[in-house]
Amino acid sequence: MKPFRSPWFGPALIFVLALLPAWVRAAEPGFPTVVRIENGLLAGLRSTDGGVMSFKGIPFAAPPVGDLRWKEPQRAPDWAGVRPADAFGPSPMQPMPRPFGVYTQEFLIPAQPVSEDCLYLNVWTGAKAPSERRPVIVWIYGGGFGTGGSNVPIYDGEALAARGVVFVSINYRVGVFGFFAHPELTKESPNKASGHYALMDQLAALQWVKRNIAIFGGDPDNVTVAGQSAGAMSISALAGSPLARGLFRRVIAESGSLLVREGAFRTVDRAAAEQSGLAMMNAAGAKSLAELRARPAEAILEALRGRFFPVVDGYVLPESVPDLYADGPPLEIDLLTGWNADETRGAAPVSAAAYREQLRSRFGADALAVLRQYPAENEVDAGVSQRAFSRDETFGVAGFKWAMLQARAGRRAYVYSFERKPPARGDYVRYGAFHTAEVPYALGTLSFLQNRPLEAIDRTLSNQMMAYWVNFARTGDPNGPDLPVWNKFATNIGGSLTLSETVTYGPTPNFEGLLLLLRLLDPSPTR
Numbered sequence: 001m002k003p004f005r006s007p008w009f010g011p012a013l014i015f016v017l018a019l020l021p022a023w024v025r026a027a028e029p030g031f032p033t034v035v036r037i038e039n040g041l042l043a044g045l046r047s048t049d050g051g052v053m054s055f056k057g058i059p060f061a062a063p064p065v066g067d068l069r070w071k072e073p074q075r076a077p078d079w080a081g082v083r084p085a086d087a088f089g090p091s092p093m094q095p096m097p098r099p100f101g102v103y104t105q106e107f108l109i110p111a112q113p114v115s116e117d118c119l120y121l122n123v124w125t126g127a128k129a130p131s132e133r134r135p136v137i138v139w140i141y142g143g144g145f146g147t148g149g150s151n152v153p154i155y156d157g158e159a160l161a162a163r164g165v166v167f168v169s170i171n172y173r174v175g176v177f178g179f180f181a182h183p184e185l186t187k188e189s190p191n192k193a194s195g196h197y198a199l200m201d202q203l204a205a206l207q208w209v210k211r212n213i214a215i216f217g218g219d220p221d222n223v224t225v226a227g228q229s230a231g232a233m234s235i236s237a238l239a240g241s242p243l244a245r246g247l248f249r250r251v252i253a254e255s256g257s258l259l260v261r262e263g264a265f266r267t268v269d270r271a272a273a274e275q276s277g278l279a280m281m282n283a284a285g286a287k288s289l290a291e292l293r294a295r296p297a298e299a300i301l302e303a304l305r306g307r308f309f310p311v312v313d314g315y316v317l318p319e320s321v322p323d324l325y326a327d328g329p330p331l332e333i334d335l336l337t338g339w340n341a342d343e344t345r346g347a348a349p350v351s352a353a354a355y356r357e358q359l360r361s362r363f364g365a366d367a368l369a370v371l372r373q374y375p376a377e378n379e380v381d382a383g384v385s386q387r388a389f390s391r392d393e394t395f396g397v398a399g400f401k402w403a404m405l406q407a408r409a410g411r412r413a414y415v416y417s418f419e420r421k422p423p424a425r426g427d428y429v430r431y432g433a434f435h436t437a438e439v440p441y442a443l444g445t446l447s448f449l450q451n452r453p454l455e456a457i458d459r460t461l462s463n464q465m466m467a468y469w470v471n472f473a474r475t476g477d478p479n480g481p482d483l484p485v486w487n488k489f490a491t492n493i494g495g496s497l498t499l500s501e502t503v504t505y506g507p508t509p510n511f512e513g514l515l516l517l518l519r520l521l522d523p524s525p526t527r
Contacts, residue, residue: 037212040079045086052161055085056122060208063117064173069293070185070197073119073204089120091149092174093297102431106448109149116177116297121170121205122150124157127217135473136218138209139169140202142229145308146175159444163470166218168209172201176300179308181273182281184289195273195311202234206247224250224473228439232256233265236402237310239331240324241317250476252469253337254438257398258310258321262521264345264394267320273311280304328409334476335406337399338416342432344390352382366520373513392510392517400514401522403489413489414478417509419500420461423453441465457501464503
């Protein structure tokens with residue numbers, strides 16, 4: 001991207017601006033604030049009500065294109081003049097976003113811009129001066145490690161910034177651009193590792209936050225990393241990586257982690273990832289990395305297809321995530337985590353007899369214990385149980401294990417169960433409290449939802465969740481005035497905050513079922 005030179009900013013004015021403090025406030029609402037970060041001057045935009053400034057499309061690393069494809073993120077180039085920060089940067093390279101299932105456009109990136117040149121982040125702040133040192137929330141998106149971007153409407157940061165945090169959303173490379181491993185890539189790497197580019201992007205963004213966020217009124221020593229689905233899974237990997245030390249103090253992990261050894265989502269061994277990379281390159285008819293790097297990004301996306309997950313590369317992840325947590329959580333952090341009542345892997349239920357047979361085939365003698373927690377005495381029970389089992393196996397046990405490890409180590413963990421079924425029409429009603437449903441409540445972005453007949457209770461719940469999330473980011477404790485008490489998770493009963501039409505605290509739903517799944521899916525000392 002070429003440096004921006006506005007006709008309004010001549011050399012004389014640039015010289016004057018360079019002499020000003022890093023924080024330069026507009027004289028009247030609507031006039032962009034100009035700040036100096038490590039790479040140059042940025043001009044942001046003030047919100048309609050004048051309370052929040054946004055700075056979008058800030059490069060935190062060099063474009064990972066050409067020879068930098070499949071390399072660790074490099075320092076972003078400096079620019080001359082004042083760079084406008086009034087629009088999101090391009091989303092990462094990925095298939096064309098199209099609505100599917102319950103996911104209408106507000107849950108997806110826009111169709112354009114999408115580019116391999118994608119390493120940009122966005123900042124929202126309501127601070128008036130850098131001396132405020134507001135808590136910082138850094139948002140990492142989901143998307144199954146193959147899709148997603150920070151320019152998703154429901155990830156807008158204005159509402160939380162208005163409540164007192166500095167909100168940052170980041171991009172990272174996804175799919176083949178973020179996780180491709182290959183023996184040649186490992187050989188050329190200074191760290192003798194490959195397949196870790198997405199996590200390195202996330203680390204680079206967090207390092208940028210550490211160096212620059214005070215300019216926006218944020219506290220670089222009070223950073224909370226928050227994310228959902230693959231974002232939460234990424235955070236569990238970051239919290240186990242030695243490279244993340246000192247970059248954040250707290251974690252909000254919504255619907256996901258990589259902590260369960262035989263869970264639905266796991267890290268991949270580097271040798272296996274490299275062999276997969278070799279097979280993909282051969283299938284694409286390429287003879288060298290140089291040839292692959294010379295191909296257009298669109299051709300790479302078409303030719304190197306597959307499912308990608310974080311790689312145990314020996315550098316970012318010295319071991320699998322469960323192994324990194326074998327002696328307890330590696331970092332001394334506070335944890336807020338949970339899952340949704342109706343999030344599943346999407347497979348249609350089978351008959352009661354077929355379900356019982358599936359369990360016997362998979363768990364052998366333990367199938368009876370599973371059936372006691374997820375019964376199939378009739379077709380109705382079997383359908384309900386299969387959805388509950390899918391939820392707990394895919395998302396519940398991942399957060400449950402993390403909370404158990406935190407509690408055993410004497411560290412703070414707060415667990416929620418999101419059970420509010422967002423109001424819906426037509427076919428959307430059947431999805432209930434679906435995967436990702438909690439995000440617009442937690443981030444205060446309900447106004448972006450399409451064709452949802454929201455009720456007063458939805459706005460009340462959103463206000464409560466925002467308050468919990470901001471309180472947690474500020475102190476590590478989500479509790480505050482006029483909020484139902486949220487107690488810490490305990491190893492004997494669990495303990496979860498139910499987020500629904502009413503907000504109440506009580507035993508974790510299906511605590512015994514989650515304990516059983518943890519024993520079956522995580523055969524390790526950490527259970």
